[in-house]
Amino acid sequence: MNRFVEIVNLEKTYYGHGFFKRSKNAVKAVDRVSFGIEKKSVYGLVGESGCGKTSLVRSVLYLDPPTDGEVWVDNTLLGGLKATELRSFRRRMQIVFQDPNSALNPKMNIQDSLEEGLFNRGLDNSRRKELVTRMLDLVGISPSHSTRYPHEFSGGQKQRIVIARALCMEPDFLVLDEPVSNLDVSIQAQIINLLQDLKSELGLTYLFISHDLNLVAYLSDQIAVMYKGRLVETGSTDEIMGHPMHPYTLKLFSSIPGMQTTPAADDFTAPEAAASGGDKKPLEGANVCSYCDPCPMAGQECRGQEPQLETIDGSHKVACLKLANHN
Ligand SMILES: Nc1ncnc2c1ncn2[C@@H]1O[C@H](COP(=O)(O)OP(=O)(O)OP(=O)(O)O)[C@@H](O)[C@H]1O
Numbered sequence: 556m557n558r559f560v561e562i563v564n565l566e567k568t569y570y571g572h573g574f575f576k577r578s579k580n581a582v583k584a585v586d587r588v589s590f591g592i593e594k595k596s597v598y599g600l601v602g603e604s605g606c607g608k609t610s611l612v613r614s615v616l617y618l619d620p621p622t623d624g625e626v627w628v629d630n631t632l633l634g635g636l637k638a639t640e641l642r643s644f645r646r647r648m649q650i651v652f653q654d655p656n657s658a659l660n661p662k663m664n665i666q667d668s669l670e671e672g673l674f675n676r677g678l679d680n681s682r683r684k685e686l687v688t689r690m691l692d693l694v695g696i697s698p699s700h701s702t703r704y705p706h707e708f709s710g711g712q713k714q715r716i717v718i719a720r721a722l723c724m725e726p727d728f729l730v731l732d733e734p735v736s737n738l739d740v741s742i743q744a745q746i747i748n749l750l751q752d753l754k755s756e757l758g759l760t761y762l763f764i765s766h767d768l769n770l771v772a773y774l775s776d777q778i779a780v781m782y783k784g785r786l787v788e789t790g791s792t793d794e795i796m797g798h799p800m801h802p803y804t805l806k807l808f809s810s811i812p813g814m815q816t817t818p819a820a821d822d823f824t825a826p827e828a829a830a831s832g833g834d835k836k837p838l839e840g841a842n843v844c845s846y847c848d849p850c851p852m853a854g855q856e857c858r859g860q861e862p863q864l865e866t867i868d869g870s871h872k873v874a875c876l877k878l879a880n881h882n
């Protein structure tokens with residue numbers, strides 16, 4: 556494994572409880588997902604609400620272990636670690652969630668919140684204080700405010716504090732799960748710029764999650780587009796933004812102001828959409844393309860087999876039977 560993070564065929568299925576356990580109501584939130592992240596790069600994962608982004612990252616970090624597949628971080632197979640080894644390895648992998656309000660304990664002041672995780676690392680008092688001061692300073696919160704409580708800060712400041720708490724663990728891999736979606740638009744840019752600065756300053760590797768393709772493109776070196784638990788298109792940011800191909804990526808693209816059409820979109824959709832038409836409902840129980848229902852280009856061949864990610868050019872891969880046939 557030569558990339559810093561390597562995800563291989565990851566699956567996460569939620570089963571019901573009690574009588575319904577393992578029933579047909581099971582939800583496969585992540586379905587055979589594979590990708591790799593180069594050290595000190597940003598990998599962006601984009602997809603609509605409910606497509607499985609949070610399930611994927613919780614599985615990647617073993618906060619909720621995957622049902623199947625492998626996660627390698629710095630040549631360590633996380634599934635092969637004992638519970639105590641995993642706990643200690645997890646220091647290197649931190650996550651920042653969407654909502655800073657639920658991430659901070661309202662009854663603890665900032666100093667105590669940030670020091671909490673450091674006790675387990677066995678750091679002495681002066682080292683703990685030094686780390687908290689340094690990280691608060693790095694994220695733009697005055698260390699002199701560390702005796703204040705969460706309600707005394709704005710939403711953007713709270714998210715800075717949550718980021719500082721993650722950084723106190725001195726991670727090398729940071730997962731950012733929609734870190735700005737709960738913030739005002741004016742504050743979002745500040746936090747994104749902060750994340751960029753921190754990455755350069757500390758040499759971090761990011762997995763950045765968002766439903767906003769524009770935001771993902773701004774921050775990421777590589778992008779994966781997720782739909783219903785599957786990756787449907789992956790590539791460098793230039794490849795995805797310069798030549799988006801999968802019909803679902805084109806749909807995400809069309810929601811970005813000023814990007815309603817692209818040459819790639821026009822070339823791809825016009826003749827096929829006219830030819831397909833008809834019934835777009837997938838066959839019961841058959842292997843089908845997961846994007847069959849909304850796809851304007853779905854044809855009969857899309858209802859008889861499931862497309863796999865196939866290389867189009869360079870690192871650009873697309874899971875679409877029609878695109879694969881045309882290359
Ligand atoms: N603990 C759980 N038990 C059962 N089903 C779950 C659980 N967590 C998530 N799901 C289901 O898995 C699917 C993916 O959910 P997930 O939260 O991973 O999506 P998401 O892309 O992060 O969405 P959002 O953008 O809204 O955060 C959804 O159908 C969701 O209902």
Ligand code: SF4
Pocket residue numbers: 802803844845846847848850851852853854857862874875876877878
């Ligand atoms: S395989 Fe068929 S249904 Fe799926 S995205 Fe491609 S054209 Fe659309």
Ligand SMILES: [Mg+2]
Pocket residue numbers: 608609610732
């Ligand atoms: Mg989520």
